Amino acid sequence: MSDVSDDQKTDCSVVISEVYLYLDLECSNDRRNLIQNHLDDCSDCLREYGIEHEVKALVARCCGDETAPAELRERLKIKLSEYVVESETREYLP
Ligand SMILES: [Zn+2]
Secondary structure, three states: OOOHHHHEEEEEEEHHHHHHHHHHOOOOOOHHHHHHHHHHHHHHHHHHHHOHHHHHHHHHHOOOOOOHHHHHHHHHHHHHHHHHHHHHHHHOOO
16 A cells, blocks of 8 residues: 555554554644554554454544544553553563
8 A cells, every 4th residue: 555665664562552642632643644554554563452443443534533432542551551561571582
């Protein structure tokens, strides 16, 4: 779809860490576009957190005036805190 080169590819962890802001519409348009493009391209990070369906639906609505449902935001917050803990405790693979 887009011809983004490798060095411009956003890292999954960066996207995941900003998805919450994205859903809250708290990030800038630039960041939002970046995240949206990444999510279009890469469903790995979404699948990883079990939020693929919800986020895809939100993205499909193009982020008009809608914010994410509170339930999804809660779930994301929990997932993200788990993610942080995991990346701190798993500095190397077994
Ligand atoms: Zn990704």
